[in-house]
Amino acid sequence: LAALALAAAGLPSTDQRIERAMGFVLASVERDADGATVPGNHSSVWSTALSLRALLHAGDRLESGLLESLLWLLGAQATEPNALCNHRSRGAVRTGGFAFQHANDKMTDSDDTAVVIDTLAACLGRPELPGDLRPEVEAAIERALLFLEGMQNPDGGWSAFVHGLPGKPTGPIMTTPLSAPTSLSGLMKLVRTPLYAFGDPSTEDVTGRVLRALGNRRVARRPAAIARGRAFLERQQCKSGAWWGRWSTNFLWGTPHALVGLVATGSSLDAPAVRRGIDYLRSRQRRDGSFGETERSFGDPSLDGRGPSMPPLTATVLEALVKIGLTKSEMAQRAAENLMRTQLADGDWPDGGHLQVMIPPLSFYAYPGSHRHPPLEALALYRAAGSRLHRGPTFP
Structure with missing residues (x-):
């Protein structure tokens, strides 16, 4: 957009600023069997x-x-x-x-x-x-x-x-699609009192x-x-014991990171906030040991922590359990077994549809590797904490 604006202002395509901008765009092109994309x-x-x-x-x-x-x-x-x-x-x-x-x-x-x-x-x-x-x-x-x-x-x-x-306020925000005002007075009000989506x-x-x-x-x-x-x-902390997640999907992202932060800075597992957060995660574990959450939980918080199996979120929860001292828990064992079972032949994991967030509830994206390093780190920490890695039972 900046390059187009400079061109519209009358700068020639040979201007150094436009050439550098277009060089960046061209260098960003990623090609694979399906064609070319720009992240x-x-x-x-x-x-x-x-x-x-x-x-x-x-x-x-x-x-x-x-x-x-x-x-x-x-x-x-x-x-x-x-x-x-x-x-x-x-x-x-x-x-x-x-x-x-x-x-x-x-x-x-x-x-x-x-x-x-x-x-x-x-x-x-x-x-x-x-x-x-x-x-x-x-x-x-x-x-x-x-x-x-x-x-x-x-x-x-x-x-x-x-x-x-x-x-x-406490709990989820940005539950309705963002609409920009069309009047000058509306724009001025937005500048004075920005929406949370704009306000960071x-x-x-x-x-x-x-x-x-x-x-x-x-x-x-x-x-x-x-x-x-x-x-x-x-x-x-929400009444359910969960924490909302702003930058990834969603309560199964916010809750593990909040728990790790609290325990890393002095909370015990008996602290009420920690105990409620752990109970929430336990209530959201799927039958196969995994965790997953649909991005629709941003628009409908009643869907919190619910969705198809997602290795990145399963790993995020497992890492949190290890970091707070629950490596030997049944919840951690089942999550680790699921990650072992779902690893692909080439060593990778599927992302399960897990998405990162731009502006909820409608604007999401995925970046390369987001499904890869969480399972690796979670299983490595689980093993380092003294637990054996095995695939466990299979589920229909």
Whole structure:
């Protein structure tokens, strides 16, 4: 669109800005047996961080290709200040974050920053990490932590991109399709009081992943930030015991991440919020041990946690159970057995129709690898916690 706008303004097609823009578009084309497509969202930072973390947990050594991935992540940290309009807390550090994709310093976000912190911390735990890289990794983590501190909202939670906009009520939001006003007065009202879809409020899934990063034992503690984030999650828990998920589908995404964040920062399994969250997950496990949720649960919350079997969500729940100390539970065993049974001959897993979210309840997308690294990491953590992997019974 920017290239078209520049051309419409009279710039020739040979203008350097248009040539660079079109070069980016052409380089983004992906071709396979079905033809050519251009992904709507590039996930290079997010996917690299999660894939690297999964491979480390699976036992790969931090050398050769994985070491190159670490170096690439370090180079992806933002050195240019985040846009001031996205960062409204006085004196906040506007560098040090990570974006969803590379070369996007102006739109770094809390979610990717938290995931990269957790991955970098996993690298610090590897004895084969070169000694000269250790201080660099530690410094990158500290810069990212300072960025996250500045992004914590007044309600204690974390949004993805923008600090300080209106918070959300407890539970699901964005349940009706978004319609833009057509009158000038309506547009002005929208600017003064943005809809939640435009406003980027603190959300449960992002806050849970930030707390997971802040609770990592290799990360310097931020007790004040942790306490406020925990309070936000406790306020946002639904009556069912679930937590809504903003950026992936949906309650089976928000609930595991909220549980991990709470337990990583001090909650016990007997804490009421944790106990209710675990009970919710147990109530949503399918007969075959899997978990799945239709994207229609955004528009109809009564469908929460219900849908066809989805390996990515099954893995998300399994990883959470391992991280909070329920590796030996029947729920975890059944989920692990399901992932073993559903792995394809080439080592991959089907996605089961699981979708990421742009603006619910109608705008979704999928990115390459989103169905691959969650099962690998979940099974690796399950095995590392002392549980044996086997396929278990089959189901009709």
